[in-house]
Amino acid sequence: xxxxxxxxxxxxxxxxxxxxxxxxxxxxxxxxxxxxxxxxxxxxxxxxxxxxxxxxxxxxxxxxxxxxxxxxxxxxxxxxxxxxxxxxxxxxxxxxxxxxxxxxxxxxxxxxxxxxxxxxxxxxxxxxxxxxxxxxxxxxxxxxxxxxxxxxxxxxxxxxxxxxxxxxxxxxxxxxxxxxxxxxxxxxxxxxxxxxxxxxxxxxxxxxxxxxxxxxxxxxxxxxxxxxxxxxxxxxxxxxxxxxxxxxxxxxxxxxxxxxxxxxxxxxxxxxxxxxxxxxxxxxxxxxxxxxxxxxxxxxxxxxxxxxxxxxxxxxxxxxxxxxxxxxxxxxxxxxxxxxxxxxxxxxxxxxxxxxxxxxxxxxxxxxxxxxxxxxxxxxx
Amino acid sequence: xxxxxxxxxxxxxxxxxxxxxxxxxxxxxxxxxxxxxxxxxxxxxxxxxxxxxxxxxxxxxxxxxxxxxxxxxxxxxxxxxxxxxxxxxxxxxxxxxxxxxxxxxxxxxxxxxxxxxxxxxxxxxxxxxxxxxxxxxxxxxxxxxxxxxxxxxxxxxxxxxxxxxxxxxxxxxxxxxxxxxxxxxxxxxxxxxxxxxxxxxxxxxxxxxxxxxxxxxxxxxxxxxxxxxxxxxxxxxxxxxxxxxxxxxxxxxxxxxxxxxxxxxxxxxxxxxxxxxxxxxxxxxxxxxxxxxxxxxxxxxxxxxxxxxxxxxxxxxxxxxxxxxxxxxxxxxxxxxxxxxxxxxxxxxxxxxxxxxxxxxxxxxxxxxxxxxxxxxxxxxxxxxxxxxxxxxxxxxxxxxxxxxxxxxxxxxxxxxxxxxxxxxxxxxxxxxxxxxxxxxxxxxxxxxxxxxxxxxxxxxxxxxxxxxxxxxxxxxxxxxxxxxxxxxxxxxxxxxxxxxxxxxxxxxxxxxxxxxxxxxxxxxxx
Numbered sequence: 001x002x003x004x005x006x007x008x009x010x011x012x013x014x015x016x017x018x019x020x021x022x023x024x025x026x027x028x029x030x031x032x033x034x035x036x037x038x039x040x041x042x043x044x045x046x047x048x049x050x051x052x053x054x055x056x057x058x059x060x061x062x063x064x065x066x067x068x069x070x071x072x073x074x075x076x077x078x079x080x081x082x083x084x085x086x087x088x089x090x091x092x093x094x095x096x097x098x099x100x101x102x103x104x105x106x107x108x109x110x111x112x113x114x115x116x117x118x119x120x121x122x123x124x125x126x127x128x129x130x131x132x133x134x135x136x137x138x139x140x141x142x143x144x145x146x147x148x149x150x151x152x153x154x155x156x157x158x159x160x161x162x163x164x165x166x167x168x169x170x171x172x173x174x175x176x177x178x179x180x181x182x183x184x185x186x187x188x189x190x191x192x193x194x195x196x197x198x199x200x201x202x203x204x205x206x207x208x209x210x211x212x213x214x215x216x217x218x219x220x221x222x223x224x225x226x227x228x229x230x231x232x233x234x235x236x237x238x239x240x241x242x243x244x245x246x247x248x249x250x251x252x253x254x255x256x257x258x259x260x261x262x263x264x265x266x267x268x269x270x271x272x273x274x275x276x277x278x279x280x281x282x283x284x285x286x287x288x289x290x291x292x293x294x295x296x297x298x299x300x301x302x303x304x305x306x307x308x309x310x311x312x313x314x315x316x317x318x319x320x321x322x323x324x325x326x327x328x329x330x331x332x333x334x335x336x337x338x339x340x341x342x343x344x345x346x347x348x349x350x351x352x353x354x355x356x357x358x359x360x361x362x363x364x365x366x367x368x369x370x371x372x373x374x375x376x377x378x379x380x381x
Numbered sequence: 382x383x384x385x386x387x388x389x390x391x392x393x394x395x396x397x398x399x400x401x402x403x404x405x406x407x408x409x410x411x412x413x414x415x416x417x418x419x420x421x422x423x424x425x426x427x428x429x430x431x432x433x434x435x436x437x438x439x440x441x442x443x444x445x446x447x448x449x450x451x452x453x454x455x456x457x458x459x460x461x462x463x464x465x466x467x468x469x470x471x472x473x474x475x476x477x478x479x480x481x482x483x484x485x486x487x488x489x490x491x492x493x494x495x496x497x498x499x500x501x502x503x504x505x506x507x508x509x510x511x512x513x514x515x516x517x518x519x520x521x522x523x524x525x526x527x528x529x530x531x532x533x534x535x536x537x538x539x540x541x542x543x544x545x546x547x548x549x550x551x552x553x554x555x556x557x558x559x560x561x562x563x564x565x566x567x568x569x570x571x572x573x574x575x576x577x578x579x580x581x582x583x584x585x586x587x588x589x590x591x592x593x594x595x596x597x598x599x600x601x602x603x604x605x606x607x608x609x610x611x612x613x614x615x616x617x618x619x620x621x622x623x624x625x626x627x628x629x630x631x632x633x634x635x636x637x638x639x640x641x642x643x644x645x646x647x648x649x650x651x652x653x654x655x656x657x658x659x660x661x662x663x664x665x666x667x668x669x670x671x672x673x674x675x676x677x678x679x680x681x682x683x684x685x686x687x688x689x690x691x692x693x694x695x696x697x698x699x700x701x702x703x704x705x706x707x708x709x710x711x712x713x714x715x716x717x718x719x720x721x722x723x724x725x726x727x728x729x730x731x732x733x734x735x736x737x738x739x740x741x742x743x744x745x746x747x748x749x750x751x752x753x754x755x756x757x758x759x760x761x762x763x764x765x766x767x768x769x770x771x772x773x774x775x776x777x778x779x780x781x782x783x784x785x786x787x788x789x790x791x792x793x794x795x796x797x798x799x800x801x802x803x804x805x806x807x808x809x810x811x812x813x814x815x816x817x818x819x820x821x822x823x824x825x826x827x828x829x830x831x832x833x834x835x836x837x838x839x840x841x842x843x844x845x846x847x848x849x850x851x852x853x854x855x856x857x858x859x860x861x862x863x864x865x866x867x868x869x870x871x872x873x874x875x876x877x878x879x880x881x882x883x884x885x886x887x888x889x890x891x892x893x894x895x896x897x898x899x900x901x902x903x904x905x906x907x908x
Contacts, residue, residue: 032833033817035753050750057740064736068711072729075650077718083651084716092712093659093705100704104697107747111693114749119686134526162829164435172434174831197522198616200681200756204822209752211682213617214521215610218683231831235681235756235824237515239522240442243827308442337526 036204039226039251043207045114053107060103121219124189128180132199132212132234134339135241135298139180141261149264152344153178154294155244159302174231177294179248183257184227192218196339197239203232203247211236224251239337240308241298274348275371281359284368288356291349296357299337304361308337313361322354322369326377329354342378347371388891397492400484401891402469403787405491409466410780412494414856416458419502421849423451428845431838436829444828445513446505452516456634457541458498460772464637465548467779468576470787472552474882474889475570477561477898482554490547497540504530515826517627520608520619524600531601535594542587549580561881563900567661570880571654574661575640578668582629582636585672590626593619617682624675632671635767636664638775639706642728644880645782646710649725650717651877655709663702670699680751689748696746700739707736722875723797727778730805731770738766741816759819765812774804780859785874789888790866796858803851810844
C-alpha cells in the first residue's frame, strides 16, 4: 500500500488533491461553485439535468481514469514488465461504441422533455418587452393594465466604486436604478429584442437566457414561485460597457405589484403634465445632471471631458445652435456609438440634459431648452 | 542519397527563398511560438485586470481589444501554424517523401503569414483601437459598431485564410501523391491521417470564413445589409456562417493533436496503438460530424425547437468517436511497458485534461442546460481545457518528442519534467476555478465582476501567471537544446518509437528520402 501511495503522489494525484482541498474550502458556500436551481420550475429541471449529466460524467471519469492510473502504476517499464503485443479487438470496439451511445440516449430523454417545457410559450398572464441598449435595458409592460409603463434600467454602481476610490458595495455591479418588477406565481412572457447590437438577457435564478437581437423578437416565459430580488447580467459581448449592464428583477406579491404598477402609471401621467410646463434654469440643471450621470457619463466623462465619445466641454455642438444639439441627442449619429436618445428619454429629461450640457462644464451658453422645444423638434422631423 | 545533394543556402536568403520542408517547418514553428508568447502576453493583461474586482490597469474598451486579439492570435497565429509546421517537418519524413509536393507554394503559404499578423497587431496603434468585438466578431458589433481598424482585420483574415488553404492543398497533394511504395493509406501514421483530414476540413471551411468577412466588408463600406435587419438582413445569419466555419475549425485545431498523441503514447508504452483502423474511422466521423453541429454555439439565439433538438442530438453524438479515441489510447497503455519522459507526461496531461474538457463539452451539448452555461465562464473553462490542455499540451509533447531527431541533441529531461508539472499545476489553477464562477453566473468577456467571484478570479490569475512563466522555461529549454544539448546519434532516439522518420540519420539531414524507401507488407509504418 505504501508503495502505491508513493506512486500516486509521484504522479498526478498530488496536484489533484491540492486542488480538491481548495475546492473543499470554497464549497462551504455551495452557490459559489455550482449552478443554482433558482426559483422556477424550469430552473429546477435544468439544475437536475445538469446534476445528472455531471454525475454520469464523474462515474465515467472514475472508471476511465482508474484504468489509466492502474496502468500507469503497474504497467511501468521500471517494474521490469514485458510489453504485451495485443491490438485490435472488434468485440471491445463495438462495446465501447455501443455503451456510450446508450448512455447518450439516457441523457437525451430528460434533456428533450426539459427543452419542450422551456419552449412552452402559450398565452402568458403578463407580457414584458425587454430591449437591450448599449448599455442598459428597457422594460415595457404591454398588457392592458400596464399600458403606460416603460422605463430604462441603468447600472447604479458609481464610477468611484468601479475605479476603486470608494468601498465596493454588497451588490457591486449588480445593482440598477430601476429594477424590473414582476408578480410572483404569474406566467410572464418576455419579448426580447435589441436596439443596437446583440445583447443577451440572463438571470441565472430565473433560468432565462435569451439573445436580444436588433430587428428580431425572441420569446421566453418564466413563472417565479418565490418572492425576492434576482440579479443577472448581459451575457453577449455588446461593446465597451458589456460588463456594466446588469439586470435586477424584483419578484413581489400580486398586491405589491399592483401598487407598484399604479405608482409607475401615476409617474407617467406626471411626466405628461410636466411636459406642458416651463422650467427654470436651476430646475433643468438639477434634473439634467441626474440624467447626464446615468446616460451620458459613461462615454462623455464626468466633467464632459470626453472618452469613448467626444468632449462636451467646449464642443462645437454644445456651444453652437440648439437645433443641431437636439438633433444629435434625439437621433444620435448613425454609424457611431452615439445612440438616438429620443426614445430613451422623455421630453422633460431630454430638455434638462441638453440644457445641462449647454450650461455645465464651463459651456455657459445661458440658453434654456424646454420640453416643448424637444416636442417640436421631434414633431418637425 | 543522391550525389547532387546540397546543404542549405547561406544567410537570410536561406529562409526567405527556401523550399525545403524542414526549413519551412522550422519557420512555422518559431513563428507560432512567437505568436503564442504574444497571445499569452495579452492573456496576462486580461488576467492581471481580473486579479481583483474594479478597474485597475486597463480601460474596458482596451480589455475587449485584449480578449479579441488573444483569441484571434492564439487560434490563427499560434495553434494552427504550429501544426502546419509540424506537418511540414513530419509528413514527408513519415511517408517517405523527399519534400512536400508543392514546395514553392509552401514558401508562400508561410511568408504571407507574418505580414498578416503584423497587420492585425498594428490595429492596436490605430485610431479607435484594435478590433474589440471578440474573436467570434458577431455582427453588428463588428460592422456598424466596429472601430475603423476592422477593415484591416478583414484583410488580415483573408490573408491568413489564403495561407491556410495553400498549406492544406499542399498537405493533401503530398499525402495523395508522394507516399513511398508500399505505404498504403491504412499504413500511414495516424498523425499523417489527422493532418490529411484536417486539410480537407480547412479547404472546406476557410472559404466560408472568407465569405463572412467579405460580407462584413460589404456591409461596412458598400451599403449592403447582410447582417442588418434594418436593410432586410439578419444578424443571426452571421452566426450561422461564422460557426459553419467555426465548429470545423475547433476540430482543425484538435485533430492533429489527436494524431500527435497517437504517435507518442504507443512509443512510450512500447506497444502498438490498440485500434489503428478504428482511430482512422473515428477521426473521419468526427470530421463529418463537425459540419452538422455548428448551431450548438447558438442555442440561445431563439432557434425553433426542431433546430435545437437536431443540433443537440448531433452534438451529443460526437462523444461516441471521441470516446473511442480516449479508450484506444488507454487500451494502448494497458499492459505496455510505460516510461514517463517529458513527451509522455504531456500526453498523459493531455489525456486527463482533454477528457475533462470532453465531459464539459458533453454537458454544454445539452441544449436546456446550455441556457445556463452559454457565454459564462463555464464555456471559457471548457474550451481552454480542450484548446490548451488539448492542442497546446500535445504540441509541446510533439516538440519534446521530435526535437532530438531534428537537431540531434537531447533536451534537458529534468527541466522538461519541471516544465510539465508547472504547466499542469498552473493550467488547472487557472481554468478549474473558472468552471465554478461560470456555474455561479459570471458571464465571459467582462472586464470587471461582482464581488462573489473575487476569490476564484484571483486564484485563476495566479495560475495564469504560473502557466505563462512556465512557457519561458520551455523556450529556454528548446534554445539550450539546439545550441548545446547532449548530442544523440541513435537513429531511433526513443527505443519504442516506430515509423519512417526514425529510420533516417540523427540529426535529420537537410534532404531525406531522396530515394523512396520500400514499405514491405509486414512492416509497421505507424506506431
